[in-house]
Amino acid sequence: MTIIQTKSSTTNKVLNYPLNAWYVAAWDHEVTRKLISRTVADKPLAIYRAEDGRPVALADACWHRLAPLSQGKLLAKDEIQCPYHGIVYNSAGRCVSMPAQETINPSATVPSYPVVERHRFLWVWLGDATLANPDTIPDMHQMDHPEWAGDGLTIPVTCNYQLVLDNLMDLTHEEFVHGSSIGQAELSESDFEVTHDDTTVTVSRWMHNIDAPPFWLKNMRDKFPGFTGKVDRWQIIHFEAPSTINIDVGVAKAGTGAPEGDRSQGVNGYVMNTITPETARSAHYFWAFMRNYRLESQLITSQLRAGVSGVFKEDEDMLLAQQTAIDANPDYEFYNLNIDAGGLWVRRLIERMLEAEGRTVSAGRTGRVRDAD
Amino acid sequence: MAATNIEVWQQATVVETVAVATNIQRIVLAPTSPKRAEPGSHLDLFVTIDGERHKRSYSVVDSTADGSRVAISVLQAPTSRGGSIFMHAVQPGDTLEITQPLQNFPLRVGAPSYVLLAGGIGVTAIVNMARVLKNLGANYTLVYAARSRERMAYLPELLALHGDRLRVHIDDEGTQLSVAELVGSVDPHAELYMCGPIRLMDAVRRAWRERELNYPNLRFETFGNSGWYDPEEFIVRVPRLGVEARVPAGRSMLEALEDAGVEMMFDCRKGECGLCEVKVLALEGAIDHRDVFYSERQQHAAAKMCCCVSRAVTSPTGLQADAARGPAIVTIAVS
Numbered sequence: 001m002t003i004i005q006t007k008s009s010t011t012n013k014v015l016n017y018p019l020n021a022w023y024v025a026a027w028d029h030e031v032t033r034k035l036i037s038r039t040v041a042d043k044p045l046a047i048y049r050a051e052d053g054r055p056v057a058l059a060d061a062c063w064h065r066l067a068p069l070s071q072g073k074l075l076a077k078d079e080i081q082c083p084y085h086g087i088v089y090n091s092a093g094r095c096v097s098m099p100a101q102e103t104i105n106p107s108a109t110v111p112s113y114p115v116v117e118r119h120r121f122l123w124v125w126l127g128d129a130t131l132a133n134p135d136t137i138p139d140m141h142q143m144d145h146p147e148w149a150g151d152g153l154t155i156p157v158t159c160n161y162q163l164v165l166d167n168l169m170d171l172t173h174e175e176f177v178h179g180s181s182i183g184q185a186e187l188s189e190s191d192f193e194v195t196h197d198d199t200t201v202t203v204s205r206w207m208h209n210i211d212a213p214p215f216w217l218k219n220m221r222d223k224f225p226g227f228t229g230k231v232d233r234w235q236i237i238h239f240e241a242p243s244t245i246n247i248d249v250g251v252a253k254a255g256t257g258a259p260e261g262d263r264s265q266g267v268n269g270y271v272m273n274t275i276t277p278e279t280a281r282s283a284h285y286f287w288a289f290m291r292n293y294r295l296e297s298q299l300i301t302s303q304l305r306a307g308v309s310g311v312f313k314e315d316e317d318m319l320l321a322q323q324t325a326i327d328a329n330p331d332y333e334f335y336n337l338n339i340d341a342g343g344l345w346v347r348r349l350i351e352r353m354l355e356a357e358g359r360t361v362s363a364g365r366t367g368r369v370r371d372a373d
Numbered sequence: 374m375a376a377t378n379i380e381v382w383q384q385a386t387v388v389e390t391v392a393v394a395t396n397i398q399r400i401v402l403a404p405t406s407p408k409r410a411e412p413g414s415h416l417d418l419f420v421t422i423d424g425e426r427h428k429r430s431y432s433v434v435d436s437t438a439d440g441s442r443v444a445i446s447v448l449q450a451p452t453s454r455g456g457s458i459f460m461h462a463v464q465p466g467d468t469l470e471i472t473q474p475l476q477n478f479p480l481r482v483g484a485p486s487y488v489l490l491a492g493g494i495g496v497t498a499i500v501n502m503a504r505v506l507k508n509l510g511a512n513y514t515l516v517y518a519a520r521s522r523e524r525m526a527y528l529p530e531l532l533a534l535h536g537d538r539l540r541v542h543i544d545d546e547g548t549q550l551s552v553a554e555l556v557g558s559v560d561p562h563a564e565l566y567m568c569g570p571i572r573l574m575d576a577v578r579r580a581w582r583e584r585e586l587n588y589p590n591l592r593f594e595t596f597g598n599s600g601w602y603d604p605e606e607f608i609v610r611v612p613r614l615g616v617e618a619r620v621p622a623g624r625s626m627l628e629a630l631e632d633a634g635v636e637m638m639f640d641c642r643k644g645e646c647g648l649c650e651v652k653v654l655a656l657e658g659a660i661d662h663r664d665v666f667y668s669e670r671q672q673h674a675a676a677k678m679c680c681c682v683s684r685a686v687t688s689p690t691g692l693q694a695d696a697a698r699g700p701a702i703v704t705i706a707v708s
Contacts, residue, residue: 090589092481092484092589093481094589094590094592095589096588096589101647101666102667102668102670102671103665103666103667103668104588104589105645105646105647105665105666106477106592106593106594106595106645106665107477107478107641107645109479111479112481114482114483128409129481129482129483130482130505130508130509132482358439
């Protein structure tokens with residue numbers, strides 16, 4: 001008999017991030033003719049729109065003395081001027097003017113990163129540009145599809161991005177963290193199913209014939225005024241590597257066929273989450289709650305955004321407390337439970353990406369903490 | 374901060390040397406700390422000339438994906454300053470001190486179309502770019518010009534890989550490159566990447582400006598090692614310091630001044646940054662400007678020169694007949 005030694009699931013407390021991936025750098029509405037500075041994967045970026053509307057992401061440091069271009073000026077067309085000595089670059093990062101001399105140093109360039117505007121987000125690729133294929137941008141089509149309505153926000157989280165992924169891949173925490181809105185004991189009591197392929201992980205959980213928690217009762221009554229009674233509730237968590245998680249969530253009147261595919265007697269939402277590593281210990285957490293009912297109601301859009309925002313504030317507090325405890329207990333390891341199956345597949349897929357890039361799996365303790373912002 | 378300009382030095386073992394054209398040696402290196410070489414990257418290494426270490430730059434022709442094997446190619450020029458003679462003598466098993474790949478000539482992904490122009494040994498900077506563009510399915514044309522077929526490194530490989538996208542111009546076969554035609558037919562949104570002799574690159578730059586094409590779309594790299602004239606020995610004088618130094622054909626004026634004990638300011642040593650600029654006080658002969666720092670107007674004025682690459686020659690015509698009058702003499706002021 002041959003015993004094959006398989007690699008055990010490592011459970012890094014501070015996971016490194018792949019670079020050959022699309023990350024959201026900003027909401028579409030944040031990218032304007034006014035420069036913004038944003039750090040993605042430890043790379044500070046100067047982000048803006050050219051006059052023709054095309055988004056641009058340049059390294060936020062002038063070739064000459066590294067002054068932040070984001071504090072400079074946008075000129076005509078696609079050009080940006082360094083605030084320090086007036087060196088001008090175009091959107092490709094090529095120097096087009098060196099005020100103090102008659103020629104341009106041919107080496108003078110700043111990295112210009114591939115960007116794509118899609119699903120209401122600006123996606124940026126910081127790794128090997130020759131591999132940047134827009135077809136690999138995660139599917140978040142509900143963000144701007146006529147059959148869906150909703151909105152979202154950004155949470156600046158002061159923890160390793162993987163902790164957010166862990167949080168979203170196992171929703172049994174809802175009972176304890178979100179007891180007043182979406183939590184209920186049936187979350188922990190019901191079975192779940194995990195599947196995966198090379199780039200995705202799916203965790204599905206159905207809760208049959210239960211009371212709707214407050215958040216869902218409100219949503220049911222938005223669609224079915226005066227609704228009372230039991231519901232079937234679902235949470236189908238779709239992870240797409242390296243850091244996008246869209247959760248198909250909803251409830252339907254119990255026994256009306258939702259588990260078999262007929263959701264007409266229910267309400268359905270998609271919690272769209274994409275988490276962009278900022279540093280080893282901070283991340284930009286972009287989220288939105290999209291729904292496919294009462295599309296005309298801006299009131300419901302605002303209420304849902306405020307409601308989910310309150311729920312996510314509870315997560316943010318927990319994640320910050322967790323990161324603080326992780327850093328305060330460097331000698332203690334993570335241990336895993338059966339409920340972590342989804343999260344561990346996520347880690348496995350990310351670790352494979354890191355290995356393919358020849359990068360270390362652990363970001364270790366070298367990561368910088370977030371600057372005050 | 375053009376990508377990678379931090380020199381990380383390491384040892385590399387020579388694993389293969391092979392002649393790939395007349396006087397051109399391909400040298401494959403196995404570095405101790407491999408790093409992937411992006412298209413357009415080069416490495417610096419130390420050569421030994423007369424017992425002294427000197428730094429030289431060579432484009433990375435190709436490398437394995439993980440950078441564990443890196444190939445360069447070296448032309449042994451008749452006017453070699455000594456580096457290429459050293460490099461042609463290395464044998465498998467030798468070790469060299471090299472940097473990880475450095476990048477001053479990055480290829481931008483996403484241009485609507487590309488022209489890659491290689492002149493002679495300049496092909497070494499272009500081979501990798503062409504391969505990447507082919508892999509990306511980009512719209513590109515590869516133009517390769519040289520004086521004769523036997524001087525063209527990698528020609529069979531390039532023909533096999535790029536087929537109709539490769540246009541070959543060979544002087545002694547009567548198919549000389551016409552810069553006017555080339556630049557005249559370039560798609561106005563194309564990016565042109567070139568590496569070759571300075572005469573070729575000057576001609577392309579001039580044609581590019583005349584056609585009023587977008588200047589930042591013209592990309593080039595020069596290691597400052599070719600001029601309008603063959604290098605000849607000349608004399609440099611610095612009256613304020615009472616220095617007179619001989620600049621041999623195989624040595625730069627900056628090196629000669631350093632050898633003479635003059636404390637010089639410099640950075641790139643390839644005619645780009647302008648830090649080694651000296652004022653020309655008097656001149657017997659002409660200046661062979663080999664830099665890309667000065668505009669044509671400034672070069673023509675000949676009031677200053679970049680001493681890292683530019684030289685003095687006896688005759689503005691460059692004719693050997695005039696050289697009999699003795700070495701050119703340039704009198705300068707240094708900072």
